[in-house]
Amino acid sequence: MPRLTALGGFDAKGPACFLLEIGAARILLDLGCGPDHAARPAIPPEGLGPLDAVLISHGHGDHVGALDWLDRLGAPAVFATEPVRSLAQDPQLRAAKPLETLDRIGGEPLDIGAAGHAPGAVWMRIGGPGGLLYSGDLCVEGGVFAAARLPRAAAAIFDCSYGAAPMRLADQRRVLLGAIGAGPCLLPAPPAGRGLELALTCLAAGHAVALCPGTRQVAQRMCEGPDWLAPGAAQALAQLLQRTAEATPDIPFQGVIVAGGPNCGSGLSATLAPRALRDGVPIVLTGHLAQGAPAAAWVAAGQAQHLRWNVHPDLHSLREMLAQVCPQTVLPAFAPAPLRRALAEALPAPWATSGTLTW
Numbered sequence: 001m002p003r004l005t006a007l008g009g010f011d012a013k014g015p016a017c018f019l020l021e022i023g024a025a026r027i028l029l030d031l032g033c034g035p036d037h038a039a040r041p042a043i044p045p046e047g048l049g050p051l052d053a054v055l056i057s058h059g060h061g062d063h064v065g066a067l068d069w070l071d072r073l074g075a076p077a078v079f080a081t082e083p084v085r086s087l088a089q090d091p092q093l094r095a096a097k098p099l100e101t102l103d104r105i106g107g108e109p110l111d112i113g114a115a116g117h118a119p120g121a122v123w124m125r126i127g128g129p130g131g132l133l134y135s136g137d138l139c140v141e142g143g144v145f146a147a148a149r150l151p152r153a154a155a156a157i158f159d160c161s162y163g164a165a166p167m168r169l170a171d172q173r174r175v176l177l178g179a180i181g182a183g184p185c186l187l188p189a190p191p192a193g194r195g196l197e198l199a200l201t202c203l204a205a206g207h208a209v210a211l212c213p214g215t216r217q218v219a220q221r222m223c224e225g226p227d228w229l230a231p232g233a234a235q236a237l238a239q240l241l242q243r244t245a246e247a248t249p250d251i252p253f254q255g256v257i258v259a260g261g262p263n264c265g266s267g268l269s270a271t272l273a274p275r276a277l278r279d280g281v282p283i284v285l286t287g288h289l290a291q292g293a294p295a296a297a298w299v300a301a302g303q304a305q306h307l308r309w310n311v312h313p314d315l316h317s318l319r320e321m322l323a324q325v326c327p328q329t330v331l332p333a334f335a336p337a338p339l340r341r342a343l344a345e346a347l348p349a350p351w352a353t354s355g356t357l358t359w
Contacts, residue, residue: 004132004155006355007048008032008041009333011340013288014062016333017041018134018157019048022127025106028054028076029124029134029157033065035263036291040066047073052106055099056080057136058121059088059192067092079105081112083120083228087192087221116140116147117311118193119218120228125151132357133325135159135333139311140320141169142197144222144233150324155359158321160332161288161312163339164346169310176307177205179284184253186276186283188269188295191215191260194286194311196222199258200236203243208255210247211240212268215258247272253281262286263293270294277303287311315346322349329357 008017015032031054033040054076057063067090070076078092079099088094099122102110108127115121117137125133133153140147179185180202187202189195191214203209211219219237226234247257249271261267262285273294276283286309289296298304312334313321322330331352332340344351 001358002127002132002155004157004331004357006331006333007043008039010331010355012036012039012336013161013334015039015041015066016057016063017043017066020126020132022131023106023108025052025108025126026050027052027105027126028073030055030057030063030136031066031069032060032062034290035062035288040069043069043073045072050074051076054078055105055124056084056093056096057115057124057134058118059084059093060118060137060190063137064088064090064093081120081122081228083221083225087119087218111151113148113150114146114228116142116145116230118145118190119222121145123148123150125153130154132156133327135321137161137311138313138317138321140313140317141310142194143230144196144200144237146228146230150321152324152326154328155357156325156327156330157333158318158330159312160318160335160339160343162308162310162314163335164315164342165308166315167308167310168314168316172307172309173201176284176286176309177201179282179305179307180207180256183207183255184281185256186253186269186272186281187256187258188262188264188267188273188283188285189215189258189260189287190262191218191267194309195258195260196237196240198286198309199244199256200240202256202258203240208245209243210245210251210255210257212247212259214260214267216241216244216246253279262288263290263295264298265290265293265295318343319347322347329359331355331357
């Protein structure tokens with residue numbers, strides 16, 4: 001009987017780490033850290049026993065930040081897509097094996113498809129239609145990164161980061177542009193994620209836009225590998241690179257500045273945000289407010305604004321995911337208990353109530 005155990009990522013926002021035991025295969029799906037208080041997966045010091053591989057859904061820290069634990073896991077092979085490998089700062093992730101060329105793992109068939117959330121992000125199906133579908137972090141609304149339809153599977157792990165939140169990204173774009181007004185504004189965001197979407201939206205609205213070097217690097221890299229982009233996105237990113245300035249630590253606050261470090265504790269936003277607070281320049285956060293990071297405290301104190309920008313499934317997307325996969329059982333990942341309860345009320349489905357699936 002196949003079994004899935006959440007070692008992280010159930011009943012909380014991260015860290016992503018799931019142990020799948022199916023047939024003779026034992027596979028770890030992601031090995032993350034954080035985002036709140038640098039939380040680690042619940043892996044015992046003696047490890048987990050033999051593993052066939054660690055499969056990486058994408059390169060964000062809450063999915064790869066605990067790769068320094070590979071030795072305590074017996075140093076299994078790590079697989080990730082080419083954009084994830086090429087953009088990685090972690091040498092272990094840069095040295096990962098190509099996930100794109102892998103069609104079986106531990107004797108089980110493996111299918112992957114673009115997940116839309118970030119460069120090289122994928123969903124995975126292990127075990128064919130009778131196996132497990134892991135959505136990873138998934139977004140079909142962004143318009144920059146490619147997103148493929150999900151296949152059928154008997155069991156699933158769905159990205160439920162927003163619970164039953166119904167607001168669509170098109171409406172969030174309008175709200176954000178209204179908050180920016182005529183500018184200036186600082187938008188902290190992950191370079192390998194929604195930073196590019198935010199920049200394209202602001203540029204299209206007529207704002208002067210400056211990008212931090214990390215965000216520009218991601219745009220350049222993705223233009224070199226357009227197969228991972230949504231239709232038309234390569235041309236849009238090429239224009240973005242031509243029409244935007246490069247943000248530096250001493251850049252004047254004019255127009256919209258998109259700076260790496262989504263919670264202002266890292267990247268260029270860690271330098272620019274204190275200046276923005278001092279100078280009265282609006283700061284708009286658009287992602288998860290990580291506990292223990294500066295951004296959460298500023299929003300609580302009214303010094304910064306938080307406006308969601310969908311990079312995970314909303315209620316409409318989750319309904320579509322269920323219709324595509326038709327799972328017998330599904331684990332709602334990355335959602336604390338109140339969000340899980342709201343989701344179960346809004347969208348009846350075979351939601352698991354614990355961090356373990358069997359089927």
